[in-house]
Amino acid sequence: MTPENNFKRTRLREYGEKYRQKNRDKINARMKEYRRRPEVKEKQKAWRQKNREKFREYYRLWYKKNGRRRAANYAEAILEWKQNNPEKMVIRARFTEAVRLGKIKRPESCSKCGKERRVQSHHYDYKDYRHFIWVCASCHKLIHLGEKH
């Protein structure tokens, strides 16, 4: 590749990035709309079926590396938590409903580190469904690690 070509390519990438940043909402909406089309759904399904073997192999290797117990324990832990905390489940359900109805809006960035990430709700107490903060996955992990120490 010539230096000039390289330069052009970098500029093009920069331009693409800027465009994406500026039109993020528009692009997201378009993608959502696109994925909702029945023919696209069909295509994705066909693709998944075609690649099922590959996925299986991928997961087999993943389990081999990370151990099957990890995922199983996690699911078990959630189930146990649900069984032991029925009153918290009620608050959670109320919260989920409020999000679904649009009474609570999911922000674009983490309330702890401020990064633009997909955020999760962390409920600091379960006295009220509104007692929560929106945090990214990494901050959420840190919060819970902090609770244990």
Ligand SMILES: [Zn+2]
């Ligand atoms: Zn964060």
Ligand SMILES: [Zn+2]
């Ligand atoms: Zn949490």
